[in-house]
Amino acid sequence: MSAVRIEVVRSGGFAGRTRRAAVETDGRPDAPEWHALADRALAAAPPPGSGGGVPDGFHYGISAGGRTAHWADPYLTEEQAELVERVLAEGR
Template identity: 45%
Template sequence: MQITVTRSGGFAGLEKTRALDTDGRTDAAHLERLAERAVLPVPDGHHYRVTVDQQVLDLQEPHLTEEQRELIRTVLDEGR
């Protein structure tokens, strides 16, 4: 299984992408289980696409910060 992770943001705003092939690894089964669980949708969970000017962020419950929850709730409740 090929797993790729991209991290961006932070203080310097740098992007880092790394890929890992689980073939032949002693921890392959564990990593594959983690990957499969990470990409599973949350049953009955909401998905959000938040656009701020030209910046787009895809979010999914339950992986929201309190700030993201507050922003989403406010826009959905008060926006047009």
């Protein structure tokens, strides 16, 4: 698989701040792991009725490989939560 830019935008929360981070997979030895995690995270559809999330919860935008999806707390899957955590921790 070619290089992919995986980007996470987290907004909202109690303070109402927006945080962005991205990971470029080009040249990373763990690139296949990142690609697989992003694919699993983006494949999951938000559950019915999860539109607005919860008061003071975070809203997430996840983009990778030309695809973008949006979710809100507390409706992230385990893969989505892991991807968000990893990108915000390791990304720039």
